[in-house]
Amino acid sequence: MAAPAMDHTNALVGRHIQNMSEGTLQPHWGYADRVIPCTNDPGSCTYLDAVYDAHDVGMYYTGIIWATGGAVLLLWALSRRVWRPTRADEVIRTPTDVEKSPSAASSVASTGQRLRAAVSAGLRRHLLPDSVRAIFGRTTRLQVLILAILTGYITIFSFIGIVYGLWITPVKNMPGVYNTRSSLGPWSDRIGVLAYALTPLSIMLSSRESILSLITGIPYQSFNFLHRWLGYIIVVQGVLHTIGWTIIEVKLYQPQPKVAIEWITQLYMIWGIVALILLLLIFALSTPWGIRLTGYEFFRKAHYVLAMVYIGACWAHWVQLRCFMLPGLLIWFVDRAIRIIRTALVHYQHLPDSTMGFRAAQANISNFPDADHGDVVRLDFKFPTDWKIGQHFYLCFPQGSIWQSHPFTPLSLPNVLNGKATHSYIFRAKKGETKKLAELAVKKLAESKTEAVTPVILQGPYGESIADNLTPDVNILCVAGGTGITYVLPTLLSLIEQAPVADRKIELVWAVRKRNDVRWVQQEINVLHAAARTHGIRMHIFVTREQSSRPGSQASRTDLSEGEKGDSKAVRIKEASATSSSSGSVHSETLDIEKIGGEGHDVHPDLIALTKEFVAGTAKGRTAVIASGPGGMISDLRSVVAQCNNGGKVWNGAEQFDVSLTCDDRLEW
Structure with a gap:
């Protein structure tokens, strides 16, 4: 950032061409205080006007971005109520209804229901196929369209509201030496602010206990694409912000190399470098090549740790924008806390000694050998849980590792009998914990000659039901x-x-x-x-x-x-x-x-x-x-x-x- 707060260091006061003892401090949200009136040369004062105005406008824009997102979610939630699919058994409830108003049901079916169906069919025709698979992978046009709109929105706010110009200003006490001040500074600050403002949204898009799913009805996993690409946007913003200020401090400000050395050795800049390195590591590990090289489980755990340390580094780099870092941390910790609480509630059961406590499910393992593609494992057990068709659970196998869990969809119906539902799962054991489970099944079957049993810890259920709208007319x-x-x-x-x-x-x-x-x-x-x-x-x-x-x-x-x-x-x-x-x-x-x-x-x-x-x-x-x-x-x-x-x-x-x-x-x- 161009103007660190005075509590960072006094050494940068000169670089910011303001004498804090010459006037009144004017606070600016998310930025360093400004001294008014400006007592510098006209060019420097004009440049300071451009810097602070661009920053203040940028902060308003971050509010507009979040307000727009909130409005979209509110309209989405309302439309789910207004445009709720009309089921066949709701259009005509009884023969008496038809006798009283034979055209009422027809009216409902021919207007609201047909309009919704026609709009949905039209959107599917154009937005359902994959789009630019070489870049986005197997992703629908709808997801890519949403990303394009979001990217365009952010790009517009990255450039508007900035006074573009060039100011050649003298360096104090150094005759004949001049600074080149330009709109590169305000622009670099703007994209840095936007990167901070988008961080909570990125974390929200990755949450398993997703408030976005509650509002929109869209399963949390459908937000993974936007989470990944929003992360790429933040990486680009962070790199451009760094390049912009590196050019300014190493080339445009004078005298060199004195200014560059003083800039790079400041504590806030050291934390900025740490934040950028962490951001690039997160990016590298999240690419398909990075995941294949290190393994998915390593990527997932490293992603969590690096992301939290990155947020801390961003906080230390520019403490005035902690208003964006704090919500990101809270969203992450609340998501994890809810997961733990839900798991504890699922497994808080009667123990064999008639007390209450944590009890894992005991699953029978069936192994179907396949030397070419990896064995297939089937788990069957009964446990007091409930879910909807199409939802899935995260299963943890303590005999392998308590630090890993994998998502699996029950192939059985969520029918509860005597307080327990039958769970059945199948999955291919290629490597990692699932392969360990297949090997465990073979070993236990060889020992007991009858059955293999393993404890299972469930998290969930997650996802949305796929059977709610499968009415008899479908x-x-x-x-x-x-x-x-x-x-x-x-x-x-x-x-x-x-x-x-x-x-x-x-x-x-x-x-x-x-x-x-x-x-x-x-x-x-x-x-x-x-x-x-x-x-x-x-x-x-x-x-x-x-x-x-x-x-x-x-x-x-x-x-x-x-x-x-x-x-x-x-x-x-x-x-x-x-x-x-x-x-x-x-x-x-x-x-x-x-x-x-x-x-x-x-x-x-x-x-x-x-x-x-x-x-x-x-x-x-x-x-x-x-x-x-x-x-x-x-x-x-x-x-x-x-x-x-x-x-x-x-x-x-x-x-x-x-x-x-x-x-x-x-x-x-």
Whole structure:
């Protein structure tokens, strides 16, 4: 900053060309006091006017930025109440309602509901696909648009309200020596102030216990993209602020090198250098290359520590702007405190000795070996918790490390029986704590020969429900890749607990590498298949890494029990699934298991064609696509769902062109 407060050091008074004993001190929020009246040369006084005016205006702009954000959140919260989706069972409540006012329900459905659906479909068509993937990764156009608006907003406030000029002023007591004073100083101060002002927002966007989620209804993980790129903006601002003042102090101010040495050795500047180094470290470790080099867990822990030390360094660098650093610290600590409290409340249970205390869940571990891609682990346990379909928990495995937790979605329904709900999870154990858990399961099974049990600590639930708006008039297409089946299975399991709906279309498309992968969720698939005919559910399981016998033909649809006659689990699927033809192929109205892979490589199902076929085949109502899987699969679905939407046709009553997509963004981490 150009003008440090007088409590930093007296050595910089001369550089700031003000004599504190010659006048009255005028306070300026977030900046050093100014001496009035100005007794310097005219050029220096004009420059001081520009410096202080630019700073004061910049502080107003930071208030405008936060006020604008608050107004947007307020309007968002109000719109959630006013534009709340109208459910079919709310439009017409009873036959008596129709008799009293036959046009009332039609009016509601034809105005508010149709308008909301048409606007949503139009926005999805243009904003749902990925945008500039080479730079932003697999991120929707909507996220990139929000980032562009925020960046443009900040850029405008970085330049307006500054008097641009150049002032050549004499150096006191040094005839013939001149300082070059310019608008580079006020501009460098402005972007420094904005970097401070954006810090609390960056921390808010990263919070798991997110107030933004409470207001907007958007899951906290959806803010990760903005958190990351807002961090990049702060890095750019910090670097430009440093470059600007380095040019001023090392080149434009005279005499040199005396001025530069006095400047760089001041305590506030030392803390500024520390803050910039920490900021660059945070940036380097958060890049994809940094995360791959150090590992995600190291990145996460280092990110927390470096961010807090960075805030402290910023506070020490420019204490007058602590008004932005303090909220950032408070948001961070409140987020952590709420996490601890929620975890403690979840695990405060009756102990075996009839007392109350902290008790971990005891999970049975099932291990499904896979030497090529990492074993898949399944956990099953009962615990007194509640959640909504689509929400997830962070699971900590104390036998591995109490300092790490990982997000997992329960594949079971949140049904509570005798005070306890059944939790079931599957995940692939590639490395780190999950690999340790797979190794532990193998070891314990070898020792006990019966079952392996491990304690589990839960944090959560987190995220939003995906089933709240899946009313009987909605067609449902569930798409999963590998262990992503955990995200979509609860929706299907909940549907078979409801009354069947005529003309409703429900399908599951699941891509797995091998036939044996179906065993991960053997019992759930059996339950779904038993009720599939009654509820009109079709299930398509594509085996992507086992070569089909006749590619493209019906003969490539294979019975799971082929080559595994001794596997009782596989036999149960055979008996539940379909009647085999003489060629060994499965011909079922409700379950297809098809090998489409090539030898030694994956051949993925054509999700674009499958999705279009599903939407075209719906008899009535809109369609909800629920998906979880690899990034490429999610990108394909975003593209095809966008193509299926048409706001104009929805407004004219063609509901089949209203297609939504809900996906598990956590697989993008």
